Amino acid sequence: MTALTLTTFNWVPDIPRGYVRDIRVRWALEEAGLPYRVASVPFDARNAEHFAHQPFGQVPWLTDGDISIFESGAILLHLGQLSDALLPSDPRRRSAATEWVFAALNSVEMASLPWAILRFSGDGEETPGRKRMDAFLKGRLQHMEPILAQREWLAGGFSIADIAMADVLRLVDRFDGLAAYPACRNYVARATTRPSFVQAHADQMAHFAAADQAMSAD
Amino acid sequence: MTALTLTTFNWVPDIPRGYVRDIRVRWALEEAGLPYRVASVPFDARNAEHFAHQPFGQVPWLTDGDISIFESGAILLHLGQLSDALLPSDPRRRSAATEWVFAALNSVEMASLPWAILRFSGDGEETPGRKRMDAFLKGRLQHMEPILAQREWLAGGFSIADIAMADVLRLVDRFDGLAAYPACRNYVARATTRPSFVQAHADQMAHFAAADQAMSAD
Numbered sequence: 001m002t003a004l005t006l007t008t009f010n011w012v013p014d015i016p017r018g019y020v021r022d023i024r025v026r027w028a029l030e031e032a033g034l035p036y037r038v039a040s041v042p043f044d045a046r047n048a049e050h051f052a053h054q055p056f057g058q059v060p061w062l063t064d065g066d067i068s069i070f071e072s073g074a075i076l077l078h079l080g081q082l083s084d085a086l087l088p089s090d091p092r093r094r095s096a097a098t099e100w101v102f103a104a105l106n107s108v109e110m111a112s113l114p115w116a117i118l119r120f121s122g123d124g125e126e127t128p129g130r131k132r133m134d135a136f137l138k139g140r141l142q143h144m145e146p147i148l149a150q151r152e153w154l155a156g157g158f159s160i161a162d163i164a165m166a167d168v169l170r171l172v173d174r175f176d177g178l179a180a181y182p183a184c185r186n187y188v189a190r191a192t193t194r195p196s197f198v199q200a201h202a203d204q205m206a207h208f209a210a211a212d213q214a215m216s217a218d
Numbered sequence: 219m220t221a222l223t224l225t226t227f228n229w230v231p232d233i234p235r236g237y238v239r240d241i242r243v244r245w246a247l248e249e250a251g252l253p254y255r256v257a258s259v260p261f262d263a264r265n266a267e268h269f270a271h272q273p274f275g276q277v278p279w280l281t282d283g284d285i286s287i288f289e290s291g292a293i294l295l296h297l298g299q300l301s302d303a304l305l306p307s308d309p310r311r312r313s314a315a316t317e318w319v320f321a322a323l324n325s326v327e328m329a330s331l332p333w334a335i336l337r338f339s340g341d342g343e344e345t346p347g348r349k350r351m352d353a354f355l356k357g358r359l360q361h362m363e364p365i366l367a368q369r370e371w372l373a374g375g376f377s378i379a380d381i382a383m384a385d386v387l388r389l390v391d392r393f394d395g396l397a398a399y400p401a402c403r404n405y406v407a408r409a410t411t412r413p414s415f416v417q418a419h420a421d422q423m424a425h426f427a428a429a430d431q432a433m434s435a436d
Binding site for chain 2: 051057058067069071072077080091092098104105106109110113114117118121122123127128129130132136138140143144147183
């Protein structure tokens with residue numbers, strides 16, 4: 001097997017810690033038990049090499065031998081091809097897990113991320129824009145709720161679909177957006193108590209804490 | 219080969235016509251020359267069977283034999299596996315095309331769709347929420363611009379990555395959001411003058427126009 005390297009920022013402010021998208025990749029790697037190393041790029045000075053790997057100047061990206069992949073969804077699909085623990089080999093279940101990765105990112109996160117941005121924009125709760133984005137997210141969550149009440153995981157056993165969906169929903173939960181959706185909350189709790197998530201989260205927090213120590217030692 | 223069936227709404231209002239996401243699937247099918255049939259579900263009365271295929275009550279979905287797939291991104295990946303005209307077989311280029319499908323949907327459309335929603339919300343242009351969402355989209359487009367100035371297509375030859383990205387950007391263009399991004403506009407023009415897009419667009423318009431005629435004949 002070729003070496004897997006996950007690249008993330010060397011440091012981020014406190015608020016995004018624990019929520020930087022490298023956690024999706026760490027989680028998958030821990031879940032599959034795949035060996036990997038972590039590399040860092042400067043948060044404050046994004047250079048041409050960074051943009052060559054990630055054209056929007058964000059993180060994470062993954063290198064696997066001579067292939068470099070950005071977009072957490074694409075990385076999850078790539079890792080899924082390396083391990084049945086992440087993506088089932090049965091064609092129907094594999095197709096189901098793949099479509100739910102897209103649903104997490106393109107149907108739910110497309111509503112939840114702008115909702116989170118607007119929530120902290122300073123606009124009043126009753127502005128038309130806030131109300132439309134609240135309704136957009138509600139339209140997604142009200143359909144996820146009965147699905148997650150009936151299923152332990154989205155596509156048979158635990159898969160990359162659950163890494164994507166649980167990570168998207170846990171940001172909504174952080175800002176109290178799941179209060180009316182107990183099945184969604186229970187799903188987030190189910191997913192984030194897995195040892196693979198606990199390890200991935202601790203590793204991300206330790207990675208950024210180490211940067212604080214390095215800076216204070218300068 | 220098993221039969222491919224694309225399901226879309228029987229009718230939609232005038233404004234979304236030409237932009238319903240089934241066009242991404244039609245475009246890919248035309249590009250690859252894959253035979254398919256089109257089925258319809260009611261726009262006004264979404265039933266349990268609809269939700270069984272598409273859990274958010276949207277369209278499109280695709281059936282391929284006994285596999286049913288929702289999410290336009292997942293459908294594009296599935297069709298890519300059926301045709302080299304959609305997804306190159308070389309591993310590096312295949313990986314590049316896949317990551318750009320995610321980039322189109324999870325990085326660009328995640329900014330552009332909320333931007334379009336807020337634009338018609340009735341909020342003033344200078345409200346903090348509008349300004350944040352304008353900045354979110356600008357942050358994406360300013361990185362796409364030099365990339366699309368240098369490349370004809372995103373991942374070597376034309377692929378599903380271009381179907382996803384061009385369809386996302388053409389909605390921005392519709393609402394005058396690409397005025398400052400000539401390379402993005404030229405890319406949309408390049409993509410949408412392909413015979414496969416022209417056919418797909420004409421077919422979607424004809425599909426909904428036929429519903430108008432059926433209703434007026436009632």
